[in-house]
Amino acid sequence: DCSHRGGLIYDPFLGSGTTLIAAQNQGRICYGIEIEPEYVDTAIARVRRLYDDIPIIHAQTGLTYEELKEERLIEDKK
Numbered sequence: 001d002c003s004h005r006g007g008l009i010y011d012p013f014l015g016s017g018t019t020l021i022a023a024q025n026q027g028r029i030c031y032g033i034e035i036e037p038e039y040v041d042t043a044i045a046r047v048r049r050l051y052d053d054i055p056i057i058h059a060q061t062g063l064t065y066e067e068l069k070e071e072r073l074i075e076d077k078k
Helices: 018-025 037-050 065-077
Strands: 010-011 027-030
Touching: 010 018, 018 027, 018 037
Parallel strands: 010 027
Antiparallel strands: none
16 A cells, blocks of 8 residues: 555566455556467456446457457357
8 A cells, every 4th residue: 555546557477466455445547468369368357346337448449348248158169
């Protein structure tokens, strides 16, 4: 708790999303990155269980997480 409400928090190794959830609980804005897809999915699943109204948008495609997930499922079936 070394920042002010509304302040920015950066986590370059987001992992399972603990910093993201803590920032949300404490009124901070978290920017996090993660290179491992499994951790990204885990973090998003954790956030979705707690905050289903937060939009999660893929930076490159502009798709929501749900749209991107559906698109990947369709590609995997081909």
